[in-house]
Each structure stands twice: as C-alpha cells, then as structure tokens.
Amino acid sequence: xxxxxxxxxxxxxxxxxxxxxxxxxxxxxxxxxxxxxxxxxxxxxxxxxxxxxxxxxxxxxxxxxxxxxxxxxxxxxxxxxxxxxxxxxxxxxxxxxxxxxxxxxxxxxxxxxxxxxxxxxxxxxxxxxxxxxxxxxxxxxxxxxxxxxxxxxxxxxxxxxxxxxxxxxxxxxxxxxxxxxxxxxxxxxxxxxxxxxxxxxxxxxxxxxxxxxxxxxxxxxxxxxxxxxxxxxxxxxxxxxxxxxxxxxxxxxxxxxxxxxxxxxxxxxxxxxxxxxxxxxxxxxxxxxxxxxxxxxxxxxxxxxxxxxxxxxxxxxxxxxxxxxxxxxxxxxxxxxxxxxxxxxxxxxxxxxxxxxxxxxxxxxxxxxxxxxx
Ligand SMILES: Nc1nc2c(c(=O)[nH]1)N[C@H]1C(S)=C(S)[C@@H](COP(=O)(O)O)O[C@H]1N2
Ligand SMILES: [Mo]
Numbered sequence: 001x002x003x004x005x006x007x008x009x010x011x012x013x014x015x016x017x018x019x020x021x022x023x024x025x026x027x028x029x030x031x032x033x034x035x036x037x038x039x040x041x042x043x044x045x046x047x048x049x050x051x052x053x054x055x056x057x058x059x060x061x062x063x064x065x066x067x068x069x070x071x072x073x074x075x076x077x078x079x080x081x082x083x084x085x086x087x088x089x090x091x092x093x094x095x096x097x098x099x100x101x102x103x104x105x106x107x108x109x110x111x112x113x114x115x116x117x118x119x120x121x122x123x124x125x126x127x128x129x130x131x132x133x134x135x136x137x138x139x140x141x142x143x144x145x146x147x148x149x150x151x152x153x154x155x156x157x158x159x160x161x162x163x164x165x166x167x168x169x170x171x172x173x174x175x176x177x178x179x180x181x182x183x184x185x186x187x188x189x190x191x192x193x194x195x196x197x198x199x200x201x202x203x204x205x206x207x208x209x210x211x212x213x214x215x216x217x218x219x220x221x222x223x224x225x226x227x228x229x230x231x232x233x234x235x236x237x238x239x240x241x242x243x244x245x246x247x248x249x250x251x252x253x254x255x256x257x258x259x260x261x262x263x264x265x266x267x268x269x270x271x272x273x274x275x276x277x278x279x280x281x282x283x284x285x286x287x288x289x290x291x292x293x294x295x296x297x298x299x300x301x302x303x304x305x306x307x308x309x310x311x312x313x314x315x316x317x318x319x320x321x322x323x324x325x326x327x328x329x330x331x332x333x334x335x336x337x338x339x340x341x342x343x344x345x346x347x348x349x350x351x352x353x354x355x356x357x358x359x360x361x362x363x364x365x366x367x368x369x370x371x372x373x374x
Pocket of ligand 1: 038039040041042043044086087088089143144145156157184185186197198199200201202203204
C-alpha cells in the first residue's frame with residue numbers, strides 16, 4: 001500500500017496534492033476498478049470531513065432552500081446504484097507532451113480512467129425536492145478543498161447544465177464498489193456525472209447552487225476549457241476557449257502495455273474504449289504493424305450504459321520493435337482522430353488520438369509488467 005490506501009505500484013505524478021494513476025496492465029481485464037487501483041486526481045489537499053456534522057446546502061434558484069444531513073439524503077429518495085467510468089480530461093496527456101511540452105501539467109498516461117459501481121441518490125430527486133425556479137439553467141457544485149493552482153486560490157467547484165443535472169444517472173454518491181467513499185474519493189459525498197469529464201464529478205460536496213449561469217469557479221470558467229493551440233494559458237481568462245463537458249470517444253491498449261518487453265508470437269491484446277454521454281463504442285480495430293493492417297477486436301458488453309468497454313483480439317507479434325495501434329468508432333460512426341499533433345492544446349486536454357503501445361519483442365523473454373519510472 002502507498003499513500004491514500006492505493007496499491008504500491010501507482011504511478012504517482014504528485015504527492016501533494018495527491019495525483020496518481022495505476023499502471024495500465026492493472027486495469028486490463030477488470031470491468032470494475034478496485035478502489036486501491038482507481039486513479040486519484042486532486043487540485044488541493046484532501047479534506048477530512050466529519051460525516052456526522054457534514055451538511056449539504058442547496059440554494060440559488062430554488063423554491064425551498066435545503067440543509068441536508070446524510071440521513072436526510074438517504075431518507076429523501078430511493079437509493080440507486082450504477083456503474084460509471086470516470087475519465088479525466090487530462091487522460092493520455094503524455095501523448096500530447098510528446099508532441100510539444102506542456103509546462104505545469106502532469107504527463108498522465110491512459111490510467112486517468114477507472115470504473116466503479118456508485119451508490120447514492122439521484123441529484124434530480126434533491127433538485128425536485130428543492131423545486132427549480134424559472135431561469136434555472138445550471139447546477140453549480142461547491143467543495144471545501146482550496147486549490148493553490150487556481151488564480152486566485154479558491155475551493156474546487158464546477159457545474160453542469162440543468163438538463164444533465166436532472167438526468168437520472170447523475171448521482172450524489174456515498175459509496176464506491178459497495179464501500180463507503182474513502183477520503184481521497186470524496187467522503188462523505190460526491191457528485192458522479194456519468195459520461196462527462198471527471199472534473200464535473202465534484203468530491204467532498206458541500207453546496208449546490210442553482211443559477212442562470214455556469215459556475216464562475218476557476219475550474220469551470222478558466223481551467224478545463226479547450227484553448228486553441230496558439231493561446232497562452234497564462235493570460236487566458238474566464239470564458240476563453242470551449243467548455244469541456246461530455247467525454248470524447250477514446251481508447252487505450254492495456255495489455256501488453258506500452259513499453260513492455262514481450263515474447264514474439266501469438267498473444268492476446270486487450271484494452272478499453274469509452275464513449276461519453278449518449279454514445280457507445282461500436283467497433284475497435286487493432287494493428288500490430290503500426291497501422292498498415294487491422295483486425296477487429298471483440299468487444300465485451302459494458303457493465304451498463306455509462307461504463308467503458310473492454311476489448312480483446314488475438315494477434316501474432318512479429319519479432320522486433322512492435323507498434324500496436326488501437327482505434328475506436330462510436331455509435332454515430334465517428335472514428336477517433338489519428339494524430340495527437342492535431343489535438344495539441346496548451347493545457348493538454350482530451351488526447352483521444354489512436355492509442356499506441358510500443359513493445360520490445362526482440363527476444364523471447366517472459367512478459368514483464370511496465371514499471372512506473374522504469
Ligand atoms: N472537490 C474536488 N472534486 C474533484 C477534484 C478536485 O480536485 N476537488 N478533481 C476532479 C477531477 S479533475 C477528476 S478527473 C475527478 C477524479 O476523481 P477521483 O480522484 O475520485 O478519481 O474528480 C474531480 N472532482
Ligand atoms: Mo480531471
């Protein structure tokens with residue numbers, strides 16, 4: 001075990017605030033990610049909230065302001081459990097940094113994506129109890145963790161439009177994989193916004209404010225926005241670039257993973273693919289010759305409409321340096337973009353270019369896990 005109850009081989013990008021992702025092979029073949037393996041993304045120190053005195057305040061454009069304890073929430077509406085993938089907008093940023101450096105942002109690999117079974121109550125039920133007034137367009141989330149990364153330093157926050165907030169899949173969750181939320185994952189209560197970038201799934205939720213406008217929190221108004229490649233993030237202000245919401249179609253090769261030494265010959269290549277919001281993964285192609293020829297992978301059925309899909313394909317690895325490539329289509333017929341260079345942006349968000357796993361199949365040694373930092 002390392003920090004925050006995570007497995008010892010996490011790739012730790014930062015100790016404080018804690019930012020870590022599992023090695024890719026640890027996600028392979030696991031439709032649900034164990035809590036000790038689930039990536040952790042934080043912008044400030046992890047709060048230690050007392051569940052007994054914790055309250056959730058609901059205000060803004062509502063008929064009735066609410067001040068709820070955990071017991072009130074549990075009593076207020078029937079509990080719901082669903083499986084949802086969280087994917088950070090910075091997932092696979094390392095592929096963008098390889099194109100051009102991105103100072104100040106961590107080189108996340110494809111492990112800033114994990115899937116859990118979440119239990120809580122629909123946000124829609126709480127909003128219905130409060131009663132939305134006319135003009136209600138956005139639902140803003142407030143948390144107590146103060147981030148020095150924000151300018152000026154401020155607690156983390158974000159918002160989603162009312163249409164998403166009142167959709168039945170958006171949960172106020174107190175449990176993850178049937179265990180109470182751990183501190184690192186937002187205890188005692190977090191938002192889970194399935195199908196949207198992870199940034200909107202606000203942890204340590206203490207406030208909900210219904211508004212005519214999106215949250216003016218730094219992490220909604222200034223960060224997690226896609227700037228044009230030539231923009232200077234140091235001078236970009238609130239509202240610049242485009243606001244990120246629904247997750248983009250993406251995929252990653254998990255096993256054998258990028259950087260591994262493997263034996264040439266027959267193997268099975270596996271990975272994940274994920275399509276945000278109301279799209280699903282329709283097809284995944286895999287190449288073991290850098291994209292000259294392709295085989296169609298078998299897709300596992302997802303654990304639910306908001307979960308990633310794992311895929312597998314038998315392959316014959318040639319001897320030498322092997323470039324495994326994977327690319328996914330979604331149910332709209334859209335294919336991932338081929339090149340990371342076309343996607344480069346100053347904050348390094350949404351690298352959903354074709355996934356590459358570069359393998360060393362020069363000798364017939366047994367497979368080794370790719371070790372962080374190796
Ligand atoms: N309060 C708070 N909520 C937060 C964050 C944060 O720093 N503070 N990080 C966000 C981001 S960017 C992501 S990707 C997810 C990560 O959730 P996890 O740490 O449970 O994996 O939490 C989101 N919610
Ligand atoms: Mo994120």
